[in-house]
Amino acid sequence: MNNPLFKRPDEPLSPLEDAEITKELAEAYRLNENCEKQPEFQRIAENVKQRILKEKSLSVIVTNP
Amino acid sequence: MMLPDTSLSLLSRLRDEGDHTGWQVSWKRFLELYHEPLLAMAAGIYRHHTGHAVPPQAVIEDVVASVVVDFFKRNRFDPERGRLRTYLRVLTNARIVDMLRKERPLNHESLAAGENSMVETLPSETQEENQSFQHALLATLIEDLREHIPLRQFEIFEMVKLKGMTAEQVAIEIGVQRGVIDNTIYKVMTRLREIAANPEYLEEYYT
Numbered sequence: 001m002n003n004p005l006f007k008r009p010d011e012p013l014s015p016l017e018d019a020e021i022t023k024e025l026a027e028a029y030r031l032n033e034n035c036e037k038q039p040e041f042q043r044i045a046e047n048v049k050q051r052i053l054k055e056k057s058l059s060v061i062v063t064n065p
Numbered sequence: 066m067m068l069p070d071t072s073l074s075l076l077s078r079l080r081d082e083g084d085h086t087g088w089q090v091s092w093k094r095f096l097e098l099y100h101e102p103l104l105a106m107a108a109g110i111y112r113h114h115t116g117h118a119v120p121p122q123a124v125i126e127d128v129v130a131s132v133v134v135d136f137f138k139r140n141r142f143d144p145e146r147g148r149l150r151t152y153l154r155v156l157t158n159a160r161i162v163d164m165l166r167k168e169r170p171l172n173h174e175s176l177a178a179g180e181n182s183m184v185e186t187l188p189s190e191t192q193e194e195n196q197s198f199q200h201a202l203l204a205t206l207i208e209d210l211r212e213h214i215p216l217r218q219f220e221i222f223e224m225v226k227l228k229g230m231t232a233e234q235v236a237i238e239i240g241v242q243r244g245v246i247d248n249t250i251y252k253v254m255t256r257l258r259e260i261a262a263n264p265e266y267l268e269e270y271y272t
Contacts, residue, residue: 047130
């Protein structure tokens with residue numbers, strides 16, 4: 001189904017389309033704003049952090065053997 | 066050709082070689098925006114390659130972390146050459162295949178030929194993955210909008226359109242006439258639709 005948000009900007013939106021866009025945006029915003037509180041997100045972020053630290057320490061070893 | 070100044074094109078230049086702090090801020094923001102579709106991608110691809118086995122949560126999270134690091138380390142995403150979702154699916158598929166290869170019992174060496182086709186052929190996108198990616202894209206669009214309009218306008222838009230306050234409530238809260246709120250919302254929605262009309266967004270949004 002086409003999302004009215006992606007209609008040509010010069011085409012007017014009906015109240016129904018405007019309400020549909022608002023609902024979709026609010027849902028995306030809510031999911032994004034709350035993600036940092038999720039334990040799943042926190043575990044992945046910690047995992048990424050550890051991997052980056054490992055990458056950096058490896059690059060230091062390669063640069064200064 | 067100059068790339069349009071959108072969050073999607075910014076993703077291709079996120080990594081700043083000399084600035085470790087910048088890298089850290091960038092990956093965190095990227096993870097906030099895209100961890101949900103990456104989780105859905107990893108789970109769908111895992112199920113595809115294992116005959117619909119239930120993916121262990123720890124494995125899927127590890128794959129997502131690895132894909133995020135890969136994304137920044139390789140630094141090869143270019144919106145002019147292909148879609149972000151395809152690029153992320155290729156990285157995710159490669160990590161899943163690597164992981165399955167490592168887990169394979171030593172007496173299953175004969176699977177090697179099949180593994181090459183696992184890497185080359187991307188499984189179909191699941192509905193969950195598509196929906197999750199669309200949400201991430203809308204969140205990216207909001208981020209993009211935030212960078213393109215004055216802060217006050219964004220705050221009004223955020224309160225009315227994203228947090229569900231009425232125009233009257235916002236007018237009272239910030240001490241302006243109701244008409245100011247309506248005008249601002251109209252202006253911001255027009256700007257949002259202009260940004261969304263960027264072909265990058267259209268191509269990424271629709272499968």
